[in-house]
Amino acid sequence: MTTESKRPSHEVFHIEGEGKKAFWTKIGGAWSHDDGEGFTISLTCLPLNGRLVVRKPKKDDAR
Template sequence: MKRNEKTQRPHSVFVVEGEGDKAFWTKIGAAWAHEDGKGFNIQLSCLPLNGRLVIREPKADAEAGR
């Protein structure tokens, strides 16, 4: 990992199956933005066979405890 990856809060990577209120989200990894903002380094703990990958920003500290 680069130095900024250790200090920067990672985005969460999910595999999402289904649509709307019936969608099932499973967290499968993390993503760190490149310093130039033009890409990501992604680390996955598993590879999905179905669904779609979604990368979400880290939650604010107040939201993370909920």
């Protein structure tokens, strides 16, 4: 089974702004490597500003 066929272990977000006014946009997923030393990341877009955050999906995220 290839990495891309499994559900991502993490989600990738683009964040603009700070604090409570920050705007989060989900732009991709990340798959942890079997050795635990890194990730394969797939993005649907490439932001030119702001920052990227990689987080584990929330438990209550219904898919």
